[in-house]
Amino acid sequence: MIKLQNIQKRYNTKAGFTYVLQQITLDIAEGEFVTLMGPSGAGKTTLLNIIGMLDSDWEGQYTLDDNSVHTLKPRQRLALNKQYVGFVFQNFNLLDSLTVYENLEAPLSYRNVKGAERASIVCDTLDRFGIVGKKDLFPSQLSGGQQQLVGVARAVVASPKLILADEPTGNLHSAQGQEVMELLTKLNQQGTTIIQVTHSEKYAAYSRRIINLKDGWMDGEVTPRQLPRKDR
């Protein structure tokens, strides 16, 4: 599904070029659950944004199914993002001025889903995530865990093939984090491809592949079984 070849990303700083990703070559098949790990500043978010087509300023080759992303214009990348990707952020990134219901509705409103169908999808999703009672509340009226439930719900409401989760549990305490991880696992079992970033080996263990990044380079790949026992 995802084929990255020699992806490089650099920033132009006063000191000159700084490479934040170097020679990233990576294949991810449909239905996989992959974790990106590595110290802060390693380039995990950057890589996720490139995969999610939020960033169009990089070099290398990226093929998503039959699409050569590197040949597309920013506009076309955005259209492809809309077709494939659901995002979950560490800081939730909910729309503060919209209610929970409206937050879930927003992705559908950009996808030509008609009113009645839209309402039924939103209600189903609210139900699935157990947040029906919160639908008229604003994000600021929710706890962090509840906000991230909404965040995940929003990511899946338009049935994306690929979910990109950037430290989805980073701002949650462990019970909440576990709930989110179980949700992601369930989505993965239903066929959604998932790439997550996490610092926690416990949460990394939910996935089947762990790719390590360090200073913008790929630094080996392991399976959860190979992780030190203490964190499991």
Place this chain on the structure above:
Amino acid sequence: MMGTLIQDIRFGIRMLAKRPAFTAIVVLVLAVGIGANSALFSVFKTVVLSPLPFPQPKQLMFVNSTIEIPLMDGRPFTEHDDGSGEPVLVVNQAFCRQFFPQENPIGQQVRVFFCGPAFRRIVGVVGNVRARNIDLNQVEYSPMMYEPIDQTCQHSLTTMVRTHGDPTSLTHALQQAVWTLDRDLPISQIQTLTRTLNNTMAIPRFCMILLFLVAVVALGLAMMGLYGVIAYAMGERMHEIGIRMVFGAQANDILRLTLQRAFVLITVGVFTGLVIALALGRVVQDLLYQTKQADPLVFSMGVLFLVGAGLLACYIPARRAARIDPMEALRYE
């Protein structure tokens, strides 16, 4: 489409309610804009659309006894009203209304306090005209008396001549005509009516030009203010725009969203601003001749223009927002 519009409007109003200071600035800027605009269009309308601010421009000046001024009652002067005849007067309707509200003025004798015979009889009543000192702010006609040329003791006279064709070509002939009567008669001035009128209007016109310039400057400032405010709001919204892009909003959606929001903002601002502008309008009215308070045409022109200009001011930042990389937009906090 309709659904998102309603959602956007709801969202817009929520936003405005959450930021009273921002809203107040927008409203104020728009109010100034509307005021300036209305002033502009008032001037435009007065100067361009209605050429002369008189009810009947033809009756601007009085022209001898062949009388362009309509005779309403009694008789005009005749050649018998000379030095040997009874001193007579023709008065205008304003005169009658003021001095003879009940009685028939014809045949009444009045005492006058300028040179010549003191007691004179009214023989005719004529319509009201603006004869001299066209005071543009004066709506009422003033009372007027006319005396026959052979009974006057004025030292100078203005003679009005009706011409066919270009009046300036007759200057020489007119001088000759006067000098055949009396070789020593000085002629102080020969002037066309248009010229006279222009001179009379010079000061009000100057005021209008001044007002026009002030209004242009105010409008320019208001537009710049609006642009600044919108651009600022757009910056505040960048993060939101980024989120929306991540969840499927395409460039066109962002453009539509931002313009719709701006439209809501401007509409709310315009209607609130209208109230303030009505108050400003009072000031404008004092300055401007014959601009009615809250002239609906003028106001709607002003409002339409401002909404259009406002949207235009929004279009530039809106387009910039629509083109940004989502990742970059998300970095705004």
